[in-house]
Amino acid sequence: MNVLPITAVLPQIITTLKERTCAIVVAQPGAGKTTQVPLALLEAEWLQGQKILMLEPRRLAARAAARYMSKLLGEEIGQTVGYRVKNETRVGPKTRIEVITEGVLTRMLQHDPALEGVGIVIFDEFHERSLHADIGLALSRQSQMLLREDLRILLMSATLEAKEISSLLDHAPIIESEGRTFPIETHYLSQKVAGRMENAVIASVGQALREHAGSVLVFLPGAAEIHRVANGLAALRLGETVHVAPLYANLSLEDQDQALTAVRTPGHRKVVLATSIAETSLTVEGITVVIDSGLMRVPRFSPRTGMTRLTTVPVSIASADQRRGRAGRLGPGVCYRLWTETEHRQLPPSSTPEIREADLAPLALELAAWGAPDPAALVWLDPPPAAAYQQARELLVQLDALHENGSLTPHGKRVAALGLHPRLAHMVLQAIPLELGALACELAVMLSERDFMRAARLDADVRSRIEELWRALRGDAREGVDLGLCRRIAAEAKVLMQSLGIRPSVSHAAASGLLLAFAYPDRVAQRRSAGRFTLANGRGAVLPELQPLSNERYIVAAELDDSGMESRIYLSAPLKEEEIFTAFEASIRKEQIVEWDREVGSVKARERWQLGAITLKDKPLQEPNPDLVLQALLEGIRSESLEVLPWTRSARQLQERCLFLHRFTENWPDLRDESLLATLEEWAGPHLFGVKSKGAISRLNLTSLLEGMLTWEQRRSLDEWAPTHIQVPSGSRIPVDYSNMESPTLSVRLQEMFGLADTPRIAKGRVPVTLHLLSPAQRPMQVTKDLASFWREAYFEVKKDLKGRYPKHYWPDDPMAAIPTNRAKPRT
Incomplete structure (x- = not known):
């Protein structure tokens, strides 16, 4: 009788599960764990006649495992052993072992969180770390912790980071089984594949058939590559004794069975062209040679785009070892790896768990249906990435499956129930x-x-x-x-x-x-x-x-x-x-778009219907909301600066006078340009209703608008504190320049100041103006804040210069006794 390696540890598994509710079995490919462990547990005392659920990552593996166990029991499928996969159920009233796919477990847990009548859940080939396997384990573990203390959980795999998972499951015991020790001769390429991978595969198959007996299992990334290799092998005319059989998930049951079954005709053999579906759980009979392309196709979800695409990537070392192990199930075998040893050392140790790179919308929906919209409420080996999970929730809100708080809507319950x-x-x-x-x-x-x-x-x-x-x-x-x-x-x-x-x-x-x-x-x-x-x-x-x-x-x-x-x-x-x-x-946003058009210098209004980033309709709006027009106008002024406003000399002078006084007390308004822009809506807004263009803006009285920012008391005392003009001894009213708020200036011809002893002052005598004393030609001759000192010390030097340049003008020896004049000479 053919005794499988797992047989040696079956008593240990049964005893461990009697004492503990979680355990981990690590068994090499070919050890027999998939079919022998469930059958061995059937009569366990702690099971008490309850069912065994065993999860397989793929439909093909689930059907094959159930059929093989039924065959071992001498029964038809659906008696002691049955299976449930998507859209297909083969179980009966006496079924004790149900082999199911991972999505089916999720449905069962959602329907009955306590899994009444189930004694143990077995996760086979857990190292593949599919999204549904991670969900199933998280939900099963919470069910065990909150509802079913007696529920057992058993994880099985050939390659598994057992210690990390053991910690997750409250330090679950790890039971190890050695696989078969049939030697496998491994060949690497001397240099990288040049050209299409399929050509290298076809050549390797021809070599294997010439040099070795038995059937050949070829690993390819997908169905397209399988068909191309099949066509290439047909061109080699391998003869009637070599049968080429594809094996991938979307094949019919008949074609899948043909690939898995050994060739019964003596002298005939088979070349099975398979995807990674044949890595684990499945036994392809008669295989002695494995040819590994080193590639696999995996779904990758992009949170940036919200889309999933299939990507061809190099296999991990763990997957390569699983594939290699297929050659040594029944005896010594050979494995051709179509990559170099240098490339092999660069492969990742294991495959990335699907939860890190998958579309998480199904996960978010399942968790909401479970009553735990926050993933942190569950135990995860790898928690869902936050960005992808948030994007998934946003999609479900858009589909009316979730409320904004993450809870399930009535529509969402129906969505979740469909599977x-x-x-x-x-x-x-x-x-x-x-x-x-x-x-x-x-x-x-x-x-x-x-x-x-x-x-x-x-x-x-x-x-x-x-x-x-x-x-x-x-x-x-x-x-x-x-x-x-x-x-x-x-x-x-x-x-x-x-x-x-x-x-x-x-x-x-x-x-x-x-x-x-x-x-x-x-x-x-x-x-x-x-x-x-x-x-x-x-x-x-x-x-x-x-x-x-x-x-x-x-x-x-x-x-x-x-x-x-x-x-x-x-x-x-x-x-x-x-x-x-x-x-x-x-979902369609109907909005009024009222904005400043810089090119034409006017507010433009239109009505727009928007679905996300696309504009469905866009037409001019004849009667836009006045408030929106005002806001657009204000934004236009801000974008083009205050220079858009009609600044007159008096408006700018008023601004400067107020800034001068703001130095003394903050009671006076801050009329700096940046402050005016920041408060534009407050001081200009009431005067801009109905205004849409630069032309209409130019007709505003900006001086009046700025005066509106002053209190009545400030307007009354403004001239007293910051006069626009100062009358000098000649009788002329000279404007005060407040552009330098630190030191306002008075530019006046020197002759007009004769007889004035002291510098004129503003701000109620607190601030002397800076005098720019000019020549008859209006050129600055002296700048001073101390007129008396000028008369005493500098005037006579200046007088010499001026008298030489302007001999016809009046230059007295005693400026304090002289008659001020705005002419060349004073009138007599």
Whole structure:
């Protein structure tokens, strides 16, 4: 009998779970943990006849594990062992072990947080750290801590940071099992792959088939690469004894079984072309050689754009080891790694947990439905990134699934119950009242799968996909359409319709744009130019080739990438303007845009309807709100500075006089330009109602506006404190220059000051003016604040100079006894 390595530690696992409610099993690939541990626990005393739930990260692995355990028991699937995966259930009244996918566990916990009748939850291959696995563990752990002290949690993996997880689970015991010790010969390339990876894979397969016996398992990043390698191998004419079998998630059950089953014909062997789906849990029979491309495809969510894109990245060392281990399940094996040893040393030790890079809208919805909208209320191995989680909540608020405080809305409860991505669930629920439920279900399932028409290279129009789906179901599929995928989409859509009570009906694909707008309100897009669009979220997007959608005014982008300045649109549908107004009546902002137009020097007003970053309508507004006009005018003045105002000499002098007095006491208003700008609304606003342009501004009396800032007492005493003019001995009234508030000046011809002993003063005699004594030609001859000293000391030197320059003018020897004059000589 073939004894599996895990058998040695099964008693320890049972005993540990009798004493503790959490445990961790680390077992190497091929140890048999996936099928042997659940069967061994069936009769455990502490289980007391309750069920075992075992989570598998993929549907294919869940079905395969359940079938193999049933085979070991000699039973049909659905008796002691059954499975639940999306849209498919094979359990019966006597089922004790249910193998489920991780999303199913979340649904079960939401329906029954205590998991009544369940004795243990097993997380198989937990090292893959899918988003649903992290959610499932967090919810199960809280259920265990608050509702079910007797509930057991067991984590199993071949490569796992067990100590860190043990600490998270209250220092859970770690049980280790050694895997098989069959040697695996590992080959690296001597230099990096040049050209397409597929060519290197094809060459390696040919070499492996020539040099080794047994079947070959090839790891490739995705279905597209699998098809290209399959075509390349067909060209090699490998012969009838070599069977090429693809293996990826979207294949039919029959094709998946064909890939997993060993070749029964003697002398025949198989080349299985698989994605990372074959890394763990699955046993591909007869494999002795593994060829690893070293690549995997993972979803990466960008909080910057709100979009998820599939990215091809190098595998981690842990994943590479898992893949290598597939070659040594039954005996000695060989692994060809299509990278160099130097490249291997540069690989990350493990893959990034999905929770760090995924779209967190499903997580945020699940937590709200659980009653814990704040992730900090739960225990996480890696908490959700704050930025991505906040963006997810904002999307759910936009979809009316959450209140602003994060709690679930009544609509959100229905969205959460559907088990679809929140976007798609919202679309389906919105479609039902419009009698578009059948089309919405087909769209929801179709958008959850890969594009079944990508090989046909059609345009990006979703409507053509729907029409091709219907043609394929009628048996009229065109070349390049994946007929098997079409059938599965139709079957899953039918199940979804039945769950919602929607009758299948003949739909019209023309409504696709409206339905997609419900799901992707942030991706409603407006054309900028042929094929180039602006999304409602502000991003740019482009249809790469000219096609009918390129000239649509509005589209909805259902699928696009996140590369470069403008995302490439892969799937979209046209949308009518009236549909936008119908679908987003509550979200469209209707606003009056009243702003200053610097070019024309006037306030312009228009009415605008805005959906996010796109403008739906924009037209002139004939009677704008006067308050908005005033605000726009004030902003225009601020943007162009106070020079826009009609400054006259008297207005500027008034400003300067007040600033001079403000030095003495703050009771006088601060009329500096920056202060006037800051208080523009207060002192100028009442006088600007109805004013829209520079021309109208120029007709204002700015002096009166500034005087309005003074109290009655200040206006009455202004001339006394800061006179506009001073009368000098000649009788002339000379203006005072207050531009230098520290020292106002009086510019006067020297001859007009004869006979005046002291310097004139202002501010009620507190401040002497600075005298600029001028020549007859108005040129400064002396600057002084002490006129008496000037007469005594400097006048006679100045007199000599002036008398030489202006001999016809009157230059007395005694200025104090002389007659002041504003002429060349005083009148006799």
